Amino acid sequence: MHTKKVNPILLFIRKNVKRLERLVFIFKSLLSPRQFIYFSCVLVGISSALAVIVLKTFAHSVYKFAQYLDGFLNLPYSNSAFPIIGILLTALVIQKLLNGSLQKGTAQIMYAVAKKSGIMPRKQMYAQIITSSFTVGMGGSAGLESPITITGAAFGSNFAQNYRLSYKDRTLLLACGVAAGIAAAFNAPIAGVLFAIEVVLTEISITAFIPIMISAATGALVSTIVLNENILLSFKEGEAFDYQNIPYYILLGIISGFICVNYTRTFSKIEHWFARYKSSVYRKAFIGATLLAVLIFFFPSLFGEGYESIKVLANQHPENILDNTILSSYKGNDWVLLLFIGLTMMAKVYATGFTLGAGGNGGNFAPSLFIGSYLGFVLAKFINLIGITKPMSVSNFTLVGMAGILSGLFHAPLTAIFLIAEITGGYNLMVPLMMVSSVSFAISKRFETYSFDIKDLAGKGDVFTNDKDKNILHSLEASQFIQHNFKPVPDSNSLEQLVELIKTTDELVFPVLNDKEQLQGLIDVAEIRPVILSPFKIKYTSIQEVMQPPKEIIFYDEMMETIIEKFENSQTQILPVLKNGKFIGFMSKISILEKYREKLKAMIIE
Known part of the structure; x- marks a missing residue:
């Protein structure tokens, strides 16, 4: 039986990573939650800064190499070929090593905050470094800052996941990684803090400023110590303003x-x-x-x-x-x-x-x-x-x-x-x-x-914006508010059958469906009370005569903001929900507002 040999370098790295993780867990047990956040934001800042150093150094080295080839080979336009090689290598890495997909752009960070509870895939900690190095380093006409911020955010998110931190702290460390990345890329800690707040986090409490500032300062400091100043975008002070x-x-x-x-x-x-x-x-x-x-x-x-x-x-x-x-x-x-x-x-x-x-x-x-x-x-x-x-x-x-x-x-x-x-x-x-x-x-x-x-x-409502109300509404999943335990009334039923159904349930609104489960109308018990209290009317009144068309209809894939507007326009508390043309349940305005208040209260407390 053959045993698979493990690369001794990889084995050494794994052992030391495990030791470091155990050490961090010890720190977590000794420190208060707030102290551990401060400690964590330093580690995230260092990690993000090191990613910046790798990216910037590689990109700058390839640029200098291309300029050298121009002079050495005496081919003035030879660097036009480099981007072709770089983009093809990027495509190859994505297809062969990253399962054919890679999330790009800073919007993915905001999407993770709004829809994924601040959780970012582990592969984002290295995928962005590899692929953007090939693309931009080989001459692709783009920037490294977006991959840098995604990498920093991934470091923060996965650190928080690894040490079982809450959604609030996970989002905070994600923002710390972003701030540290920008700060390290430009040696601009204030800009790093502001970018994390303006672009990534639309809402932030005062207490969150300190960890973000610590991460940004750490990232800028590491970059200043390690990275060659010529690689950074910096200028001598401009002339006086006229x-x-x-x-x-x-x-x-x-x-x-x-x-x-x-x-x-x-x-x-x-x-x-x-x-x-x-x-x-x-x-x-x-x-x-x-x-x-x-x-x-x-x-x-x-x-x-x-x-x-x-x-x-x-x-x-x-x-x-x-x-x-x-x-x-x-x-x-x-x-x-x-x-x-x-x-x-x-x-x-x-x-x-x-x-x-x-x-x-x-x-x-x-x-x-x-x-x-x-x-x-x-x-x-x-x-x-x-x-x-x-x-x-x-x-x-x-x-x-x-x-x-x-x-x-x-x-x-x-x-x-x-x-x-x-x-x-x-x-x-x-x-x-x-x-x-x-x-x-x-x-x-x-x-x-x-x-x-x-x-x-x-x-699409997939990221948070500066509108707090919209942010809360977009964070709510419409499907969780659909009430499926309804009592349908076939359109072929008589009113006598409806009265018997009313006696066995506390429901106040009944959907009238045809044999294809399509909604024909609604019956509100309060509105038909004079009819069902009269034996004569019960006998000679049909279902079609007492049902009413819905004032509004909610469709399964609609955004929560649109749903609230329909409740306001119809001035009703309950509306029917359709999916693929079929009735699937009711949605209550009261249950949505209760969840909204819970979310709002949590944000205020945080």
Whole structure:
């Protein structure tokens, strides 16, 4: 009999993980519940930061390797091939190692909070790292922040599950992982805290702030110690803010808002086009990656996250953007440079759409910063070139533009303001940041009710939003309120048979059904009391004469918000429920409101 050999490295890791788990359980037994949460958020912060370090280091190394090959092989456009390899490898990993499915986007975190009691699959702790490393590291035009936040959330969720914590604490640690991930990715702890609150948790108690802040600070600290500063998106402090440029900052905010609306709708169309593509997974990956490669051939700065090109624009050397392009000989022409950067900005949504639609893994956080920086540069450079005002700081507009797009796309103005303030190392631009972010947010919100990443799920009621009433209603499962113990009345029955049925039950409303279990009408005992008290009327009145059509009908798959509206419109306490055209029971408004009050009370106490 042959025994299977175990890899000694894996065996060593498993033993030490088990020892660490036992140590944590000991800490849990010694600490108070609140102290254990503080201890846990530190561990989650460290884990999330280490995931960021792995992702960022790999992506940066591949980018540098691609640049090296360009020079070594003397093939200026060779890095167009890298994204094809990366996206195909991502598709291969998803199919062979992840059972053909991988949840992408930060919306999955909100879905877990709203519909899965804060529980995230264990595979999300490593799946996002592997797949996004291949996609973005090999040049896919997307960001690593979405995979980072999902990984952090998965660490927090699974840690809580492993140590048997409540839903409230599980959700809190999930948010801690998200905050630590963003904080580590940008060395911006305040932005990490605000992102977790604005984007992931729509409602939060004051006591939850402390663990989230601890996790964010831990993530930023680990990132600062371990990660090379050149890998992070950071800038020297911007130039002084000139109040005379206020009208142009407002204009930047307005344009940012409309670009966010266009980005949301264009990306959605690209994604739906790929979703309808029923061919082979690998063929779809190859087609999307090839389209991306064509764009990168003409616009090389679309390669990868694009943070290197943002640094080029903000650090007063924008002409270097034209290096390794078909327009490299025009580096001295400002109008050609302006046109090229503008076209690159417009092409970014297609590059990201092709990357993710083809099956690659990444997010839209980095693309929003990319487009924002390019937009700010184009606007300021254009105004300077036409000479309608004294020269403006192109660098400042490049930085502030990032906040405009991030705010409008994710509906997260506070995150946008403080992220740019932190990565620039100062708060000199606070006023324009606030102006551009708020204007962009207001315009985007006017045309798109929900943020880019939760738009589809919010429409189905699958995520929490800023509306507390809707959040509570969406957390209730309509099926649990259906009362199936009804007494049906066949439409062929006589009124005498109905009277005998009334004598044997306490029911006040009876459904009248045909032989196919289809609802014909309702009989309210209170309304027919004068009839059933008269023997003459009982004998000569039919079922059809006493039944009434329902004022409203509830369908099995309807959202709870719609169901409540039907109760309000009908001014009744009980309504019939149909499924596939057949009557399956009643729903009571009182039972729904009682459950609603329980949920609301629990939220207030927490």
